[in-house]
Amino acid sequence: MNPPATEVASRLITLLATLMLVFQLLLVVQQMLIANIRLFALQSLLLTGIATVVACAYGAWHVLIVAVLTLLGKVIFLPWLLQRLVRRIKIEQEIHPFVNMPASMLICGALTVLSYVVARPFTSLARLGSNTLPVALALLLTGLFLMSNRRKAITQVLALLTTENGMMLAAIALTTYGMPLVVEIGIFFDVVVAVMVLGILVFRIRESFDSMDVSKLNELKW
Amino acid sequence: MLLTSLLLIPLVVALLCLVARQRILLEALNVSGFAIGLVLGVKLFRTVLAREGAAVMEWGEFLRADALSAWMVLLISAVSLATALYAVNYFRRDLAAGAVTAQRVREFYVLTPLFATGMLLVVLTNNLGVMWAAVEITALSSVLLVALYNHPTSLEAAWKYIMLGSVGLVLALFGTIFAYAAAASPAAGMALPSFNWSSLLAMAPQLDQKLVKLSFIFVLVGYGTKAGLAPMHAWLPDAHSEAPSPTSAMLSGVSLKIAIYALLRFHILTAACLGAEFSRHLLLGFGLCSMVLAGPFILTQKNLKRMLAYSSLEHVGLICAAVGVNAPLTVFGALLHMGYHALTKPVLFFAAGNIHQHYHTLNFRRLGGGLAHIMPATALALGVAAVAVSGLPPFGLFVSELTILAGGFASGHAWVSVVMLVSLLVVFCGVLSKLAGLVLGPPRADAPPRELVTAGRVAAMSLPLVVLLLFSFWVPNPLRQLLERAANIIRGTP
Numbered sequence: 001m002n003p004p005a006t007e008v009a010s011r012l013i014t015l016l017a018t019l020m021l022v023f024q025l026l027l028v029v030q031q032m033l034i035a036n037i038r039l040f041a042l043q044s045l046l047l048t049g050i051a052t053v054v055a056c057a058y059g060a061w062h063v064l065i066v067a068v069l070t071l072l073g074k075v076i077f078l079p080w081l082l083q084r085l086v087r088r089i090k091i092e093q094e095i096h097p098f099v100n101m102p103a104s105m106l107i108c109g110a111l112t113v114l115s116y117v118v119a120r121p122f123t124s125l126a127r128l129g130s131n132t133l134p135v136a137l138a139l140l141l142t143g144l145f146l147m148s149n150r151r152k153a154i155t156q157v158l159a160l161l162t163t164e165n166g167m168m169l170a171a172i173a174l175t176t177y178g179m180p181l182v183v184e185i186g187i188f189f190d191v192v193v194a195v196m197v198l199g200i201l202v203f204r205i206r207e208s209f210d211s212m213d214v215s216k217l218n219e220l221k222w
Numbered sequence: 223m224l225l226t227s228l229l230l231i232p233l234v235v236a237l238l239c240l241v242a243r244q245r246i247l248l249e250a251l252n253v254s255g256f257a258i259g260l261v262l263g264v265k266l267f268r269t270v271l272a273r274e275g276a277a278v279m280e281w282g283e284f285l286r287a288d289a290l291s292a293w294m295v296l297l298i299s300a301v302s303l304a305t306a307l308y309a310v311n312y313f314r315r316d317l318a319a320g321a322v323t324a325q326r327v328r329e330f331y332v333l334t335p336l337f338a339t340g341m342l343l344v345v346l347t348n349n350l351g352v353m354w355a356a357v358e359i360t361a362l363s364s365v366l367l368v369a370l371y372n373h374p375t376s377l378e379a380a381w382k383y384i385m386l387g388s389v390g391l392v393l394a395l396f397g398t399i400f401a402y403a404a405a406a407s408p409a410a411g412m413a414l415p416s417f418n419w420s421s422l423l424a425m426a427p428q429l430d431q432k433l434v435k436l437s438f439i440f441v442l443v444g445y446g447t448k449a450g451l452a453p454m455h456a457w458l459p460d461a462h463s464e465a466p467s468p469t470s471a472m473l474s475g476v477s478l479k480i481a482i483y484a485l486l487r488f489h490i491l492t493a494a495c496l497g498a499e500f501s502r503h504l505l506l507g508f509g510l511c512s513m514v515l516a517g518p519f520i521l522t523q524k525n526l527k528r529m530l531a532y533s534s535l536e537h538v539g540l541i542c543a544a545v546g547v548n549a550p551l552t553v554f555g556a557l558l559h560m561g562y563h564a565l566t567k568p569v570l571f572f573a574a575g576n577i578h579q580h581y582h583t584l585n586f587r588r589l590g591g592g593l594a595h596i597m598p599a600t601a602l603a604l605g606v607a608a609v610a611v612s613g614l615p616p617f618g619l620f621v622s623e624l625t626i627l628a629g630g631f632a633s634g635h636a637w638v639s640v641v642m643l644v645s646l647l648v649v650f651c652g653v654l655s656k657l658a659g660l661v662l663g664p665p666r667a668d669a670p671p672r673e674l675v676t677a678g679r680v681a682a683m684s685l686p687l688v689v690l691l692l693f694s695f696w697v698p699n700p701l702r703q704l705l706e707r708a709a710n711i712i713r714g715t716p
Binding site: 171200 | 369
């Protein structure tokens, strides 16, 4: 472990984390459903990259297993599953968010600034890359905004998955070497099963309501 | 082997139900599995008591049971067994009426043991990350149970539940990661610190204080969502009212308390690191907020099961606030209250299930009154359980609520006790006036004919009430010891 190598790794992680945030903002403005799913896959690929860099540069080999699982699960399997679902229930491609595009951009910008402010006292603790923790928080906050700003069930699922990407980033960034393997594997399988359960529900909602617009789910009050 | 078998039995039951063909086999597997679970739970209770405060551990330190876990295991297994017994007749009637398909009933018998396995794993694991994963397992298995009837409204309830639950769990995982990072930061070496709750507790004074604070806030909002604490409770009345009644009983009887348990483990950790003030005030605030909020919703509620759900909100709030007061008496009362509530709420939901199957509605106006004439057995169980849940003597909830209130006054938190008392009074009026109208009021002209009930059905429904009455008058000494020990663990004074 020579210092220059870790220096390079740290910068690489900073770069990849920033790119993750860029993809998140693209998700906010992208109006086509399939493109949304692909953007999520690319964002997960960046997460895989970060995990690989951490594994190689710091010799934390069990993080490599996390990288492989992310690659298989979030880059390949889940996007495939979601695309298949989209094709099977033949929904229209365009997303009609509640808040229009420029306003969403402004809100997400504000949320990102907020996460940098909130994370400032903790940045000294994140020794991997200088901005991983604020990016993780920004992914969480913009992901939550994205969830409330989308009508279609599938896009809400995608937004939820981006917050989970943020969480994995926080796990890698804050603890240097990720969490114990059993925990990482547990989280991974929970995420995959969660998306499958959500898929079942989306399918049933589509059958009952003839629509995936969750703003039509408004029967139950108080 | 004890902890392992506690976890394995419901899991094996779930797997067997996946391949079992006959319905009678599914029912028998569920009931016998949960019965064995209860026996093992009692055995764990005795083992933990015999250990004089040392925790039972298995698989290295992966599984760990102290007094607090043993108490939760007892609650989980008792409520699961009661639910399994009631579910047999409930689903037979639903099948006969064509309300569900055989496939869906099988789904119920597979998912319920999985749900129970998840809850048992939450309380038996020592690893905070695995605890998170187990809470997620309970959420995922129960969401499909909520959607079991496949009505538009149950799908809506399930969607709200999974979405809010997932957001909550993402926040809880952030909190869990922060707690781990708090342990990782001082030791900058290569070695991974252990993620076990017991070892984090042992090194609590060395944890990074800022991160522990941040962690507790995230976990409070996250697991608080799962526990249905106000203002994150939006999913709770929907899910409880739309789920099949056996599932409502599990959700309200134990699942909420499992989330509270997860919260308590972090509370203990935070208190050990920062002193009790920080986390206990947060718990107190959220608890009182839930209690105060539940009252008006109960007074204006039009749906029986939704009213019961808001009553659960009230009780969860009371438990949290009582832990927040942090006096020995209130924490003991909170634990006792968990037990009594777990025995009472399922009966109310079972009765509501019977009513729904007979009247095909849960709307108070459309139900009218005269339940005592039309469904005498159900009306009796509903009435007795309603008196119990409102905190009237001679039932145990009166004792536990009095313990909490007295503890509040004695420890100089008079205003907390006053707020609790007022909101309990509001709920008392709401629940009793609604249910008195339903049971004793004049029946509607278009009310259904008198119900013919089988003895088995009545017995399955009222079994928890008998147990409640027994334990209301007699808290055995070993049980008292266990609860005192659990209270000491929560207060950090072992």
